[in-house]
Amino acid sequence: MIVKEIVEKLNLTVHSGEAGLxxxxxxxxxxxxxxDVMGNCDAGKIWITLQTHKNVMAIASLKDIAAVILIKDLKPETDMAAQSETEEIPVLGTSLPAFELTGQLYxxxx
Amino acid sequence: MLFDFEIQGGDFATAGNASSQIKKILKQLNVDHRDIKRIVVALYEAEVNVVAHAFGGKISAEINTTEVRIRLVDEGPGIPDIELAMQQGYSTASPEVREMGFGAGMGLPNMKKNTDEMHITSVVDEGTTVELIFFLNQTPPNH
Known part of the structure; x- marks a missing residue:
């Protein structure tokens, strides 16, 4: 499955990094x-988090993570969104808390 | 080949830049992706440690066909008890750093796990030197 299909099926917002859909x-x-993500998340996974700062993108890029989903209507900080565009790694959004979103994605x- | 980088203490916006550059270099040199993965994890953690705890530091990376040696030398508070610092879950990070999702006491154990050899020397109120050593192409083929 590609990121774009997840966006459609889970009705996610695309905050930035559309080129990576x-x-x-x-x-x-x-x-x-x-x-924890640095040590245990594998390449190609979608990372669900409430962290909205630029270091999230540094890790996503270093670990070849496919996309990041911010929960509870959180929005990426400006430099996080910019980095997501540069790296072409999408930052997505949902109004759901982590538990529900994780369940749906699973x-x-x- | 030798590569040098600078780290600014406290500057989280640039944390990971050296790791990112080294990842690109290793890819260009066609280093095995499993080796790249563990080098990047260990180096990123080491880089963030300098940003989170020290005033600044230098990274020098020596890359050849059989091994990668990376040395991080920082000027900072030093580590009074290295054995304690190595324990999973132990951290002296500030509340601000913890709020960002760092400082969970996982960095040094992550580094240890992903290196073949790791050497730490530290002088309190002067700084810390960390050496990360990776032997390349040692992973079994089906791993």
Whole structure:
């Protein structure tokens, strides 16, 4: 499945990084601890988090993460959005909390 | 080949820049992707440690066909008890740094796990030197 299909099926907002919507997704990872994601999230996964700063994109890029989903209507800070455009890694958004979104994404990808 | 980078203490906007550059270099050199992955994880954690704890530092990376050696030398508070700092979950990061999702006490254990050798020397009130050593192409083919 590609990022664009997830956006449509889960009714997500695309905040930035539209150029990366055709990236292939291999799974998901839900965490707000950056070292946890750095150490344990594999390439090609979608990262669900409430962190909205630029370091999220540094990690997403270093780990070849397919896209980031911000929960609870959170929006990326300006430099995070800019970095997402540069890296062509989409930052998406939902009004749902992490638990519900993770459940829905899991159902889609299992 | 030798590559040098500078790290600004406290500047989270540029944290990860050296790791990103080294990742590009390793890709260009056709280093195995599994080796690139672990080098990037360890180096990023080390880079963030300098940003979060020190006033500034220097990275020098030595890359050849069989191994990668990366040395990070910082000027900062130093680590009084390295064994304690190595423990999973132990951190001296500030509340601001923790709020960003750093400072969970996972950085040093992540570095240890992803290196073949790691050496830390530190002098309190002067700074810390971390050496990360990776032997390339040692991962079993089906790993």
């Amino acid at each position: 055709s990236r292939e997704i291999t799974g998901g990872y839900t965490s707000d601890l950056l070292s 159902e889609l990808l299992k």
